[in-house]
Amino acid sequence: MNAGLPDASVPSYWVPDSWQQREALQQPQYDDAIELAAAGAQLARLPPLVTSWEVLALKQSLAEAQDGKRFLLQGGDCAESFADCTSPIISNRLKVLLQMSLVLVHGLKKPVLRVGRFAGQYAKPRSTDLEVRDGVSLPSFRGDLVNGPEFTAAARRPDPQRMIQAHAHSALTMNFVRALIDGGFADLHHPEYWDLAWVEHSPLAAEYRRMVAGIGDSLRFMETLAGPIAGFSKVDFFTSHEALLLHYEQALTRQVPRHPGFFNLSTHFPWIGMRTAALDGAHVEYFRGIRNPIAVKVGPTVTPAQLLPLIDALNPDDEPGRLTLIHRMGNAKIATALPTLLEAVKREGRRVLWVADPMHGNTESTSNGYKTRRFDNIRGELDQAFDIHAAVGTRLGGVHLELTGEDVTECMGGARDLSETDLDRAYKSMVDPRLNYEQSLELAMLIVRKSVGGNS
Numbered sequence: 001m002n003a004g005l006p007d008a009s010v011p012s013y014w015v016p017d018s019w020q021q022r023e024a025l026q027q028p029q030y031d032d033a034i035e036l037a038a039a040g041a042q043l044a045r046l047p048p049l050v051t052s053w054e055v056l057a058l059k060q061s062l063a064e065a066q067d068g069k070r071f072l073l074q075g076g077d078c079a080e081s082f083a084d085c086t087s088p089i090i091s092n093r094l095k096v097l098l099q100m101s102l103v104l105v106h107g108l109k110k111p112v113l114r115v116g117r118f119a120g121q122y123a124k125p126r127s128t129d130l131e132v133r134d135g136v137s138l139p140s141f142r143g144d145l146v147n148g149p150e151f152t153a154a155a156r157r158p159d160p161q162r163m164i165q166a167h168a169h170s171a172l173t174m175n176f177v178r179a180l181i182d183g184g185f186a187d188l189h190h191p192e193y194w195d196l197a198w199v200e201h202s203p204l205a206a207e208y209r210r211m212v213a214g215i216g217d218s219l220r221f222m223e224t225l226a227g228p229i230a231g232f233s234k235v236d237f238f239t240s241h242e243a244l245l246l247h248y249e250q251a252l253t254r255q256v257p258r259h260p261g262f263f264n265l266s267t268h269f270p271w272i273g274m275r276t277a278a279l280d281g282a283h284v285e286y287f288r289g290i291r292n293p294i295a296v297k298v299g300p301t302v303t304p305a306q307l308l309p310l311i312d313a314l315n316p317d318d319e320p321g322r323l324t325l326i327h328r329m330g331n332a333k334i335a336t337a338l339p340t341l342l343e344a345v346k347r348e349g350r351r352v353l354w355v356a357d358p359m360h361g362n363t364e365s366t367s368n369g370y371k372t373r374r375f376d377n378i379r380g381e382l383d384q385a386f387d388i389h390a391a392v393g394t395r396l397g398g399v400h401l402e403l404t405g406e407d408v409t410e411c412m413g414g415a416r417d418l419s420e421t422d423l424d425r426a427y428k429s430m431v432d433p434r435l436n437y438e439q440s441l442e443l444a445m446l447i448v449r450k451s452v453g454g455n456s
Ligand code: PEP
Pocket: 078, 125, 242, 272, 273, 274, 275, 297, 328, 360, 432
C-alpha cells in the first residue's frame, strides 16, 4: 500500500502493511495466498464500522479518565461468536453494562465511559497451533474470524472469507446497539428497560433497586427545578476488540478527508493482547501507526525495562488519551508484579490510563475439566489494585472484565456462591469463563465500596 505524500501525523516508515516485515505471532496459516488477498481487497472496499470523529471523541474521553474525571468500564465476551449475534444476547449484554455503569456513576460520582468488548471480538490467541484429539491433529480454533470451533478438518481450516463475515456480524451488532441507544434504551429515566428477567430473584436486587429509586428521585427533583436535562436520555457506547488478526485490521485501516493520518475504523479502541506485545513484533509495528486510542495488556512477567520502550514506541509524544495499560497480573502476583511498573511509569512522567483486568491472571482448571475463575480471586486482585495504586500515588482509572448478560455458570463464587458442580449447569463460553449478570453487578458494587471507602 502507498502512504501517499509525507504526512507528519504518520510515523516515519509506517504504512498499514509495514507490520508484514516483522514477526507476527498468533496468526493463522492461510493455505491460499490468492484467496487471502482477494478477501482483503473485498474488505478494503466495504464501509468502515466506526468514524474518525467517534474515535477522536473517545480519545478525548480517555484523556479525561487519565485526569480522574471519568472511570472506564470495558467489558463483554472473551470471544464473540457469529451464532451469538442475536437480539437477546446483544441486548442482555448491553443491559448488564448499563446497570453496572449506573452503579458506578451513582457510587463514584463521576461519569462512566462505557466500552464494549463487542462488535469485532472474534479472534483469539491460543497456546498451541494444533489441537490433538484421539490422535487426530487439526489447527486450533482461533475465533470465528479465522475458523470454526467444530473439530473437523473443514471447520478448522483458516478461511479468509470469515473476515468478510466478521465485518458483517460486527456491523449487525453495532447497528442494533446504536439503534437501541438512539431509540432511548439507555435513558436514565427508564432503568426498568434494562431489567433482566431473572434479576428479581437475585440477592442483589434490593440494593440495586434502592440505587435506581434514589437516582430517579434526584433526576425528578432536578428536572422539576431546571426542566428536562439533556444528556440523561442518551449515553455514549464505544467498541473495542483485541486487534489480533492483522490482515483484517489492515484492510479496515483508512484515511479520511478531514483528519490526517490513518485510523483503524473496525473499532474505536483496539488493544494488543499480552502474547503479542513484543516491542519488535508485528502488532506493535501496526499499532504505532494508527491514530486510535489504543490499549496494551500487561502481564506479570513484564519489567520496567520492557514497558518503558513500549510506551515510547506507542506514544512517543505523550499524547493525552492515546495509551491505556491494562494490567492483568493475577491475585497471587499483583502485589509483587505491579508496584515497580507503576513506579517506573510515574518516575518517567509518562501519561497513561491504568486499567485493571482482574480476569486473565486468575484462570484455573477444575478437576472436571472446566476453565474457571474464582470470584474471590477476581475481587481480591481488584481490591489489591486499588490499594497498590493508592500506595504508589497513581490512579486506577477503570476496569476490563469478561462478562455476559446470560445466566451462565462459568466463574465460581459470588453472591450465590457457585461451586465446581454448578459449572455443569450452564457453561457456555467457547474460550474464557465470564462473570454472569449477578457476579458483574456485585463486582460493580464492590468497586464502588472499595474506591469510595479506601481510595478517594
Ligand atoms: C483476552 O482479553 O481475552 C486475552 C486473551 O487476554 P490477555 O491478552 O490479557 O491474555
